[in-house]
Amino acid sequence: MAKNLKLKAARAVRDMTQADLAAAVITDMDTADALDMLRELPEEKKQTLAAHLDDDTRKDVRRLLAFREEEIGSRMSGNFVCIPDTLTIRGAMSELVRQAGEHDNISTLYVVDKNNAFAGAIDLKDLIRARENTHLEDLVLKSYPYVTDHEKIDDCMDRILDYAEDSIPVLSEDKRILGVITSEDLIEMVDNEMGEDYAKLAGLTAEEDLKEPIVQSMKKRLPWLIILLGLGMVVSSVVGIFEKVVTALPIIMCFQSLILDMAGNVGTQSLAVTIRVLMDESLTGKQKLELVWKEMRIGLCNGGLLGILSFALIGLYIYLFKGKTLLFSYAVSGCIGVALLLAMLISSAVGTCIPLFFKKINIDPAVASGPLITTVNDLVAVITYYGLSWLFLLKMLNLAG
Numbered sequence: 001m002a003k004n005l006k007l008k009a010a011r012a013v014r015d016m017t018q019a020d021l022a023a024a025v026i027t028d029m030d031t032a033d034a035l036d037m038l039r040e041l042p043e044e045k046k047q048t049l050a051a052h053l054d055d056d057t058r059k060d061v062r063r064l065l066a067f068r069e070e071e072i073g074s075r076m077s078g079n080f081v082c083i084p085d086t087l088t089i090r091g092a093m094s095e096l097v098r099q100a101g102e103h104d105n106i107s108t109l110y111v112v113d114k115n116n117a118f119a120g121a122i123d124l125k126d127l128i129r130a131r132e133n134t135h136l137e138d139l140v141l142k143s144y145p146y147v148t149d150h151e152k153i154d155d156c157m158d159r160i161l162d163y164a165e166d167s168i169p170v171l172s173e174d175k176r177i178l179g180v181i182t183s184e185d186l187i188e189m190v191d192n193e194m195g196e197d198y199a200k201l202a203g204l205t206a207e208e209d210l211k212e213p214i215v216q217s218m219k220k221r222l223p224w225l226i227i228l229l230g231l232g233m234v235v236s237s238v239v240g241i242f243e244k245v246v247t248a249l250p251i252i253m254c255f256q257s258l259i260l261d262m263a264g265n266v267g268t269q270s271l272a273v274t275i276r277v278l279m280d281e282s283l284t285g286k287q288k289l290e291l292v293w294k295e296m297r298i299g300l301c302n303g304g305l306l307g308i309l310s311f312a313l314i315g316l317y318i319y320l321f322k323g324k325t326l327l328f329s330y331a332v333s334g335c336i337g338v339a340l341l342l343a344m345l346i347s348s349a350v351g352t353c354i355p356l357f358f359k360k361i362n363i364d365p366a367v368a369s370g371p372l373i374t375t376v377n378d379l380v381a382v383i384t385y386y387g388l389s390w391l392f393l394l395k396m397l398n399l400a401g
Contacts, residue, residue, distance in 0.1 A: 063178075072156055073149035075189060076170040076179030079105045084112055085119050085137060089130050096127070107166045110177055111140050117175040120144050146171050149178055153189060154279060160186060224372075231375040235382060242386035248400045251322065252389050255314065255336050256382075262306065263343040263381035267373045270295045270351030275369070278359050292352045299348025303341035311337035328399055335392050339385040346384065347377045 060078060067073035081099045083092050092109070100106050106124055113119045121144035122136075130139055145163045147156045149170050160168055160181060167180040239246075246253055277283065277291055315333030318324050324332075351373055355365030393399045 067149065070152050070154070071149065072147050072151045072153050072181065073170055073178065075153065075181060075185050076149070077105075077182055077185060078179050079103050079182065080108075080110060080167065080169070080177070080180040081106050082110045082112060082177055083122075084114070085140065086114070087136055089127070089132050089134055089136060092122075092127060092136055096124075105167060105180065105182060110169055110180075111136075112177065118146060118169060118171050118177050121169070144169075147181065148173070157189065161190075227372075228375050231372075231379070235375065235379050238379060238382050239386070242382075242390060245386050245390045245394060249332075249389060249393060251318070251324075251332060252335075252385070252393075256385065258310070259336070259339055259343050259385045260378050260381045262340060263347040263377040263384075264374045266299055266302070266344045267347040267351035267377040270299070270348045271355060271369050271373050274352045274355045275365055278355060278365060288356055292349060292356070295348045295352045296345060299345045300341070303344030306344070307337035307341040310340055331393060331397055331399055335388050336385075338392075339381075339388045342388075343377075343381045343384045346380050350376055350380060 064074055064076070081096055081103050083095045087095060096106060096109060109122045109124065109127065111119045111122060120140040120142040122139045122141070126139045145159075145165065146169045147160065149172055167182045169177050170179045170181060172178055273295065274291065311330070311333045313333075314336055315330035318332055319326055319329035322329070354372060354376065355369040358365040358369060
């Protein structure tokens with residue numbers, strides 16, 4: 001229903017000669033959805049449309065516009081039922097019926113005390129089953145969760161998800177109910193957050209719209225692509241340094257992608273964990289060091305297990321299918337196993353330290369780290385793999401071919 005209203009409003013606002021029609025459609029929308037629609041309009045059209053809204057809608061929109069876009073108050077809805085705690089069961093049912101004409105979010109009733117402060121909530125099923133002589137306060141869940149209006153969406157999103165309620169009240173500093181966050185609002189916020197996170201990990205500053213101009217999309221992508229081009233040239237240059245190693249041992253080229261891919265995967269995992277942890281602004285320096293140490297231990301353990309597995313299987317593969325001697329086969333696979341261990345260990349540290357560094361210099365680690373991690377880990381993997389091959393296979397064992 002809300003999506004249909006959004007589509008109608010979108011079509012109407014394209015032609016502002018239909019301002020009355022657009023205003024009528026937006027008036028029927030939920031206030032938060034109407035606000036989203038208005039925020040997407042140019043300032044001139046926004047003012048024209050606002051002038052055609054009815055007084056109640058204009059008042060609700062202005063109330064939400066008072067909040068910054070990243071605050072939970074900007075997402076709240078006025079679709080809720082609120083009753084005083086002085087009512088009887090019969091009185092509460094009558095008040096519910098009266099308010100249900102305007103609000104369809106009736107699965108939870110919010111209760112306020114004599115000072116109009118939030119006192120708790122009542123489940124509709126409990127109210128229906130209650131006997132007439134039951135006291136209303138016996139039905140009130142006084143520990144019902146809530147959020148405050150100026151909390152940042154990022155800070156309270158997980159908490160709201162953990163509550164698993166149909167709706168959560170949004171309170172002011174003096175505990176008055178300003179609105180609610182419904183399950184539909186929550187789904188939309190999660191979708192928006194996921195879209196922004198994916199965009200940031202790709203090196204974009206924001207999600208791209210299907211109708212966004214090509215030049216605008218290019219501006220979002222080009223800065224990091226240019227940086228990555230430079231880093232890619234560095235990686236290629238490093239590979240060139242080991243040209244003699246590749247010439248003497250062409251078989252090691254077959255397993256280069258294995259080392260690079262695993263290093264990249266481990267680095268990305270550490271990056272995701274670190275960005276998640278960095279959402280906690282109270283993180284101390286000691287806790288950050290513990291995070292780096294933990295990720296390095298995980299990289300070491302996983303690298304050790306996969307290194308041993310690679311040593312056994314790749315050695316057998318080279319011996320059986322490439323026609324090499326047993327010594328040569330397991331010397332190469334041993335080099336691959338050790339390189340895998342070191343690459344995964346270092347990549348875990350890199351994947352953790354890079355976002356911590358960007359956070360320290362006040363650059364969003366989600367935007368800056370994503371596109372950088374893969375290239376840096378490629379560099380780490382190339383140096384580790386070819387460096388070990390040169391030292392272990394050529395210098396120490398004098399193997400070639």
